[in-house]
Amino acid sequence: MNVAVVQFPGSNCDQDAVYAVRRLGHAARLVWHKERALGEADCVIIPGGFSYGDYLRCGAIARFSPVMQAVREFADHGGLVLGICNGFQVLTEAGLLPGALVRNRDLQFHCEHVFLKTATRRSPFTQRVPPDTLLRIPIAHGEGCYFADEETLAALRANDQILWQYCDASGALTDAANPNGSLLNIAGICNARRNVAGLMPHPERACEPALGSEDGRWIFESIAAAVATSQVSRAA
Amino acid sequence: MKARIIITPKKAVLDPQGKTVQNALAHLGYTGVTDVHVGKYIEIELAPETNRAEAERALHDAARRFLSNPIIEDYHLEIAE
Numbered sequence: 001m002n003v004a005v006v007q008f009p010g011s012n013c014d015q016d017a018v019y020a021v022r023r024l025g026h027a028a029r030l031v032w033h034k035e036r037a038l039g040e041a042d043c044v045i046i047p048g049g050f051s052y053g054d055y056l057r058c059g060a061i062a063r064f065s066p067v068m069q070a071v072r073e074f075a076d077h078g079g080l081v082l083g084i085c086n087g088f089q090v091l092t093e094a095g096l097l098p099g100a101l102v103r104n105r106d107l108q109f110h111c112e113h114v115f116l117k118t119a120t121r122r123s124p125f126t127q128r129v130p131p132d133t134l135l136r137i138p139i140a141h142g143e144g145c146y147f148a149d150e151e152t153l154a155a156l157r158a159n160d161q162i163l164w165q166y167c168d169a170s171g172a173l174t175d176a177a178n179p180n181g182s183l184l185n186i187a188g189i190c191n192a193r194r195n196v197a198g199l200m201p202h203p204e205r206a207c208e209p210a211l212g213s214e215d216g217r218w219i220f221e222s223i224a225a226a227v228a229t230s231q232v233s234r235a236a
Numbered sequence: 237m238k239a240r241i242i243i244t245p246k247k248a249v250l251d252p253q254g255k256t257v258q259n260a261l262a263h264l265g266y267t268g269v270t271d272v273h274v275g276k277y278i279e280i281e282l283a284p285e286t287n288r289a290e291a292e293r294a295l296h297d298a299a300r301r302f303l304s305n306p307i308i309e310d311y312h313l314e315i316a317e
Contacts, residue, residue: 100307
């Protein structure tokens with residue numbers, strides 16, 4: 001798998017994403033925000049950080065950068081796009097994912113490990129997550145409270161677009177396990193076409209034992225499996 | 237010519253900043269406050285020869301597309317000489 005990791009001024013998880021992808025045995029490279037083309041890529045990652053200082057709103061300025069036009073075209077052609085943390089915010093601002101992310105309900109920046117329930121394995125981003133297995137992955141954000149109107153939430157549910165939800169250690173979707181006040185405990189979603197996903201937790205920070213969890217690798221391995229399948233079908 | 241854009245969180249969106257400010261006002265003894273919303277204020281200076289109607293149209297476009305996020309925010313635009 002060949003992954004392009006977009007780098008905005010203020011991105012700070014770009015190198016982590018490249019490191020994690022390479023550690024799992026795949027190719028990864030950075031693409032600067034002024035680039036108008038992504039080059040050869042099977043998947044694009046919009047990493048975490050504070051793109052353009054998070055001025056105005058998180059992701060509001062990044063969405064208009066030249067590279068985002070290329071990301072939009074890549075997604076329109078069915079390419080896999082994963083937004084992590086600030087990348088999730090950028091994708092919602094760009095309209096590539098529904099809803100918005102607002103200030104955490106307790107106004108605090110949360111930097112901690114959380115448990116995630118994979119709500120559906122029917123997506124390129126979750127298909128390899130072992131059934132009935134919770135993911136323990138860190139979050140680090142101040143504006144991760146997922147909001148969407150009733151109609152949008154109903155559509156997310158009806159189309160099985162909710163990929164990950166915050167839960168407690170037993171897998172229960174409780175309010176106490178919800179770190180930021182997200183509606184329906186939503187930690188990550190995908191678009192209706194299922195090729196663009198975003199999540200607030202950081203799977204790239206949970207890909208080796210030294211970091212306390214390797215659960216993030218299931219997400220990257222899901223993407224790699226989806227890429228491998230599409231390559232086989234293209235070659236056939 | 238100057239444009240002023242006031243951006244406020246939509247009623248359905250959680251506004252923890254507004255709630256915190258409201259609580260602080262109560263603690264400070266300011267009574268009778270029933271609700272507080274914290275938003276943004278953007279001031280835009282326009283060249284004196286700007287056509288007012290055109291500027292208004294362009295700024296509404298900018299407010300909807302960029303300065304506010306219509307999913308979570310409302311905005312109010314006014315242009316002053």
